Amino acid sequence: MHVHRFERIWLVGSLLLIALFVATVTYGAVGAGYGMVDAGGGQVDGTDPTASENFREPGVYNGSEEGHYDVYVETQRFLFVPGTNEPIRVPANSTVTFHVTSSDVLHGFEVVGTNINTMTVPGQKAMVTAEFDEPAEYGIVCNEYCGSGHHTMEGSLQVVPPSEFNETSEVQ
Amino acid sequence: MAHAHDDPTSENRAQSELTAGNRVAFVDQYPTAARVTRLCFGVSFTALLIGAVLGIVQALHRTNVFRGVISSVDYYTVLTGHGVLLALFFTIFFLSGVFSWGVARSLGRDLLSRRFSLFWFGLQLAGATAVALAIFGGFVGEIPFEADVLYTFYAPLQAHPLFYAGLAAWLVGTWLAGADWIRLYLHWRRDNGGERIPLQTFMVLTTTLMWYIATIGVAVEVLVFLLPLSLGLIDSVDPLLTRTLFWYFGHPVVYFWLMPAYFAWYTILPKLAGGRLFSDPLARVVFVLFLILSTPVGFHHQYADPGIAEGFKFVAMTNTMFLLLPSFLTAFTAVASIEYGARQRGGKGYLRWMTALPWSNPAFAGCALAGLMFAAGGFSGIVNAGMNINSLIHNTLWVPGHFHLTVGTASALTMMAISYWLYPQVTGKRLQFYGLAQIQPYVWFIGMALMSNAMHRAGLAGVPRRTAEPQYQQFSFEAVFGSVPEMRLQIAAGALLLTIGALLFVTVMVGTWLAERGRGRLRVDSHLPEPISGVSDSPRVLDNMKLWVVVAVVLVAIAYGFPIYSMLADGAFNPAVPPVPV
Numbered sequence: 001m002h003v004h005r006f007e008r009i010w011l012v013g014s015l016l017l018i019a020l021f022v023a024t025v026t027y028g029a030v031g032a033g034y035g036m037v038d039a040g041g042g043q044v045d046g047t048d049p050t051a052s053e054n055f056r057e058p059g060v061y062n063g064s065e066e067g068h069y070d071v072y073v074e075t076q077r078f079l080f081v082p083g084t085n086e087p088i089r090v091p092a093n094s095t096v097t098f099h100v101t102s103s104d105v106l107h108g109f110e111v112v113g114t115n116i117n118t119m120t121v122p123g124q125k126a127m128v129t130a131e132f133d134e135p136a137e138y139g140i141v142c143n144e145y146c147g148s149g150h151h152t153m154e155g156s157l158q159v160v161p162p163s164e165f166n167e168t169s170e171v172q
Numbered sequence: 173m174a175h176a177h178d179d180p181t182s183e184n185r186a187q188s189e190l191t192a193g194n195r196v197a198f199v200d201q202y203p204t205a206a207r208v209t210r211l212c213f214g215v216s217f218t219a220l221l222i223g224a225v226l227g228i229v230q231a232l233h234r235t236n237v238f239r240g241v242i243s244s245v246d247y248y249t250v251l252t253g254h255g256v257l258l259a260l261f262f263t264i265f266f267l268s269g270v271f272s273w274g275v276a277r278s279l280g281r282d283l284l285s286r287r288f289s290l291f292w293f294g295l296q297l298a299g300a301t302a303v304a305l306a307i308f309g310g311f312v313g314e315i316p317f318e319a320d321v322l323y324t325f326y327a328p329l330q331a332h333p334l335f336y337a338g339l340a341a342w343l344v345g346t347w348l349a350g351a352d353w354i355r356l357y358l359h360w361r362r363d364n365g366g367e368r369i370p371l372q373t374f375m376v377l378t379t380t381l382m383w384y385i386a387t388i389g390v391a392v393e394v395l396v397f398l399l400p401l402s403l404g405l406i407d408s409v410d411p412l413l414t415r416t417l418f419w420y421f422g423h424p425v426v427y428f429w430l431m432p433a434y435f436a437w438y439t440i441l442p443k444l445a446g447g448r449l450f451s452d453p454l455a456r457v458v459f460v461l462f463l464i465l466s467t468p469v470g471f472h473h474q475y476a477d478p479g480i481a482e483g484f485k486f487v488a489m490t491n492t493m494f495l496l497l498p499s500f501l502t503a504f505t506a507v508a509s510i511e512y513g514a515r516q517r518g519g520k521g522y523l524r525w526m527t528a529l530p531w532s533n534p535a536f537a538g539c540a541l542a543g544l545m546f547a548a549g550g551f552s553g554i555v556n557a558g559m560n561i562n563s564l565i566h567n568t569l570w571v572p573g574h575f576h577l578t579v580g581t582a583s584a585l586t587m588m589a590i591s592y593w594l595y596p597q598v599t600g601k602r603l604q605f606y607g608l609a610q611i612q613p614y615v616w617f618i619g620m621a622l623m624s625n626a627m628h629r630a631g632l633a634g635v636p637r638r639t640a641e642p643q644y645q646q647f648s649f650e651a652v653f654g655s656v657p658e659m660r661l662q663i664a665a666g667a668l669l670l671t672i673g674a675l676l677f678v679t680v681m682v683g684t685w686l687a688e689r690g691r692g693r694l695r696v697d698s699h700l701p702e703p704i705s706g707v708s709d710s711p712r713v714l715d716n717m718k719l720w721v722v723v724a725v726v727l728v729a730i731a732y733g734f735p736i737y738s739m740l741a742d743g744a745f746n747p748a749v750p751p752v753p754v
Binding site for chain 2: 001002003004006007010011014015017018021022024025028029032034036037038039041043044045046047077087101104105106108110112113115116117118119120121122123124125126127137138139141142143144145146147148150151152154155156
């Protein structure tokens with residue numbers, strides 16, 4: 001098949017560019033250690049997640065090691081529990097794993113200005129781990145349409161100085 | 173649609189005028205195909221008009237420029253209508269029309285049965301009308317129809333059964349349309365044993381086969397799960413499974429929007445530029461790549477989903493990146509063909525040849541500007557495809573910013589531009605309001621440049637998509653580039669220009685529709701010049717559709733077999749989630 005020389009050069013260039021794109025994504029996963037949301041969270045009950053072994057009463061828990069925390073969040077029309085009525089509070093210099101699921105329809109769990117951004121699907125548990133080095137206050141927004149009050153579904157995440165974080169009263 | 177050529181005397185007069193200067197109108201050679209194309213275009217442009225009006229209401233509402241038209245609850249009815257009417261009906265009725273024209277023209281024979289063609293058109297129209305009724309019933313409290321489930325209708329949100337039944341009927345209509353084109357091809361094949369498939373028919377066949385493979389997902393989703401759920405025959409679904417079935421269909425549908433544009437860029441645009449297609453073989457390679465790679469990529473819409481292993485997402489990411497190849501090749505061929513045309517017209521220099529192009533011809537200008545914007549949309553799409561960086565922009569305003577460049581410009585503006593060239597040929601009427609048509613592509617281009625750049629930047633700031641009021645009480649967005657009020661203003665101003673662009677287009681089309689036949693000679697004809705590098709340069713295996721279908725199905729089985737199996741292993745309805753009516 002006759003392919004013009006310029007077109008061959010273009011073809012090779014395009015393939016190299018594609019290889020480069022795949023390489024950057026691979027580097028992000030392997031080199032930089034970015035963990036995707038995946039099947040690791042397991043399944044939970046579709047309407048009552050706390051009835052499942054791998055989901056707990058929504059709130060902040062101590063993690064498997066020092067400085068690690070597990071935050072269980074249930075999304076429902078049109079609330080983050082916790083997050084909407086009371087902020088999620090974690091200390092700075094910590095590693096936090098969010099365990100998020102929904103007890104009605106699909107929602108989104110986006111911590112604004114970060115790459116914490118997952119779908120919440122009834123019946124599935126999403127797990128996202130992030131490090132918080134500095135005290136800061138973030139908004140949480142539902143970014144998947146969930147019904148007529150979707151635009152009111154918001155919350156906040158407060159990363160507070162360790163001195164202001166009370167391990168005994170704020171951790172379950 | 174009524175047409176002036178019902179009168180035989182004016183028909184004869186028109187005919188003698190049309191054939192003067194070697195311009196036989198398509199409508200006289202292939203009356204059935206011309207009629208089907210006219211009908212499909214009529215529905216397509218009606219959907220465009222309604223969708224555009226909904227679009228401006230939405231843009232003004234969410235940017236808080238003007239919220240007097242609808243409540244924030246009704247915003248989601250408007251959004252559902254905008255998505256469904258534009259993404260499904262404007263685009264695919266256009267495709268049904270332009271492909272009916274393309275097969276008849278390139279095979280040199282009319283559609284075989286007027287009754288069958290009108291039947292599939294009628295079925296598509298009936299389905300689309302039912303879907304529209306189900307959606308717009310949401311505005312009226314007394315009507316029991318509700319379908320505020322958006323274009324993606326994710327379960328367990330549940331619409332009125334009419335919505336799903338209409339979708340199913342419309343889908344069957346599209347399948348029958350494909351069967352009509354395949355039937356005409358087989359009819360031609362009987363008389364032309366050893367011939368290569370004409371290029372336009374080749375494109376129609378590959379696109380149709382891709383559609384058959386891709387729509388299996390949504391057909392199963394609607395018929396096995398969502399319609400029975402809305403009728404109360406089953407009491408729960410597995411939302412991850414239905415969402416996966418949707419995206420099995422939801423990505424290839426993107427190519428179903430884009431293929432009419434590619435079809436136009438390869439076969440019509442070179443002529444409009446004054447030249448010839450650069451390479452017929454490469455065009456075939458591109459369409460084969462789309463056939464085999466379009467479907468096994470759907471998981472790239474589910475990068476942020478729990479319950480799907482990272483490996484499957486990685487496979488989809490790799491396939492997606494390779495799907496860039498046919499678009500890169502198209503960029504080369506389109507630009508090379510245009511440059512050839514410009515040089516034929518006396519263009520000189522490295523870049524100065526561009527000034528020799530017919531920028532005042534709306535069909536050319538629309539296609540060229542659409543192609544330019546598609547390049548920008550392609551690059552923002554690469555960010556979406558990058559599985560880890562996608563977390564920054566997933567479900568933010570970046571995403572609609574991206575697809576308003578692709579489906580909203582590459583497809584939509586090309587479709588409008590080609591209509592300026594094609595509609596006169598299927599009606600035998602000279603294009604009316606030519607001056608409006610000439611400025612329309614530029615209005616659209618400027619409007620989209622304003623709206624889309626601001627949407628991309630708002631997405632980087634974390635502003636979510638699909639929201640009536642992206643203004644919150646507990647926090648505010650911090651812009652990375654520019655400021656949030658400036659972005660809102662650009663989105664609203666851009667949307668206003670786009671609405672004007674859509675209205676200009678519809679004015680030209682309605683004016684042409686209502687014009688009398690035979691007043692003034694057509695400026696256009698359906699003759700398409702031979703490519704510079706012809707089909708004889710390409711291996712015959714490219715025309716082996718059976719082989720490509722097998723390859724496509726194998727790739728789909730690799731990408732989807734295990735994930736779907738694992739979702740079904742615990743029962744097709746587990747984890748069980750009851751419906752939530754909207």
